[in-house]
Amino acid sequence: MSVQERKQRERAERERLIVATARELAEEQGWDAVTTRRLAERIEYSQPVLYSHFRGKREIIGAVALQGATEMAVAVRAATAAADGPRARVYALARAYLDFAARNPAVYDALFQLDGGLAYAQEDTPEPLKDAFAALLESLGEVAGDGVDPGLFTEVFWASLHGVATLTRSGRLPPEYTEQRLELLVDRLAVV
Amino acid sequence: MSVQERKQRERAERERLIVATARELAEEQGWDAVTTRRLAERIEYSQPVLYSHFRGKREIIGAVALQGATEMAVAVRAATAAADGPRARVYALARAYLDFAARNPAVYDALFQLDGGLAYAQEDTPEPLKDAFAALLESLGEVAGDGVDPGLFTEVFWASLHGVATLTRSGRLPPEYTEQRLELLVDRLAVV
DNA sequence: CTCGATTGTCTAGCGGTGCTAGGATCGAAT
DNA sequence: ATTCGATCCTAGCACCGCTAGACAATCGAG
Known part of the structure; x- marks a missing residue:
């Protein structure tokens, strides 16, 4: 043996x-x-x-994506844990997210831009992906506001961050004002 | 001759x-x-x-993107022109944008996802791209809120729509609640 | 009307891609 | 020591973006 x-x-x-x-x-x-x-x-x-x-290149991308999801969840939780109060946590989360995307562009692509053959937002979604979303939800659920589903709010907030991250990196948004965009996003979306 | x-x-x-x-x-x-x-x-x-x-495949993608930008500007202006009041215009704009992305996925990719060799957000940005952004700005500038630069607000709103559009189409967001996401986005981002 | 030059288009081919069939080699178990 | 199965590599498939060079059609000048 x-x-x-x-x-x-x-x-x-x-x-x-x-x-x-x-x-x-x-x-x-x-x-x-x-x-x-x-x-x-x-x-x-x-x-x-x-x-x-691996079955092919796609599965290799998927493997990198899963690794990235785990790391992103860690990064987000670490950032939010160090912040005081719901609003500060959301700021920290947004910064951590954009920072992760900027520092690990290839991993971010594997996760959210390329086809790694993974299932998203389903029952058979791999655990790391579910957990990364859960990490977002933990802090964002606090500021969804009354009558708004925390899951839906998290999706919208995430999508907004994703848009800023991808458009910035592809040169479609000038990178100078990223911080202001982030603040505007948090100020408007998060309910105290 | x-x-x-x-x-x-x-x-x-x-x-x-x-x-x-x-x-x-x-x-x-x-x-x-x-x-x-x-x-x-x-x-x-x-x-x-x-x-x-064309110099190569990239330039062909770029040509499709320019065509798409012109059409998107037309679609957005048509939708907002038919709406009464700033808030209604923003709803119409958001719906028109997501609708365009869903109906013309390849054109949308050429515009905002692939590399068509075009300059974005610069002086030498092709006119159709500038104009498409201008079409967004015309209606979004009205609801940026006091003290917020209309251009910055438009960028953020656009990025959010872009995130919803791309994540939905790649299967990372379930398509069922797109309308609710859109409403949440408009309600929170737009200042009456 | 003829003839050279220019323009336009095609065939063929380069180095690269993801992926796989089939043979060689090696190590474990008898 | 010898079989046998697992493991790995060489070689090759069909396709990719792109280009050199041959060829044909057209034009302008004599």
Whole structure:
């Protein structure tokens, strides 16, 4: 049994290597540069090895996305935990979100822009994704306002942040006034 | 001279054909299906002909985007012109925007998701893009609220709509409650 | 009307992509 | 020591965006 266990361990280790390398490559040069050939060369295996771990490139993107979701949930919770009062928590959340998107553009793309073959907003949605949304909901639910469903409010707030994040990064919004946009968004959307 | 004029006319006509065909193909099967080979075959010319009109695929996407910007501006102005009062205009604008995005997903992608090689939010931004933003600003400027720059407000409102549009279409937001999200967005962001 | 030059278009091909079939190699169990 | 199965790689498929160079059609000058 021990031999098989060792092999399984090594296999799992290699899978982590693939995901980590894909992520590195994507952050360095963008997802377009993450080709199966380059990725295979970096992990020092041949292309077909990738396909013994993942069905294809899409699944690799999905794996990076799940990793990113977990990290984003951590970042959001850390930021909100350090803030006093509902309003301050929402500010902290918004900053943490946009900061995460700006610092990890490739991961953000994998999560919310590219097709990683993941189910969103359904029963079979992977746990990390559900949890990332839950992390948003924990602080945003406090400021949804009377008669407004906290889930719906969270969706709207999230979508707004997503719009700012993506339009800014693609150069469609000038980056100078991001802070003012954030403040306007929080001031108007959050009910004290 | 007349001969040259006829040739120029025919050339311009063929260019329109390329853009229209690219758009059709993209709406039918998505931008991934718009390959230079397929596009060339549909217009019944060889691939290199495309490159005598456009520098490459990116420029074709850009041409579709400009067309889309013009149409979106028309749609938004038509919707807001038919509404009474600032608040009603903003509702109409938001609905028209999301409706345009849903009905013309490929054009919307060309405009706000893909790289069409266009400059946004700069001096050398193409006129149709400036005008589409202006169309938003005309109605949104009315409800920016005191002390808030209308341009900044328009950017934020636009980004929020963009977030809802893209997350909904990629299946990250369930489409059922789009109307409620829209109402929440308008109610909170717009100052009576 | 002919002939060279120019313009326009096409065929063929380059280096790249995601992905896979089939053979070689290696290690474990008999 | 030998079989046998798992593991991995080489080679190749069909497709991608893009381009060089051959070819044909048209034009202007003599």
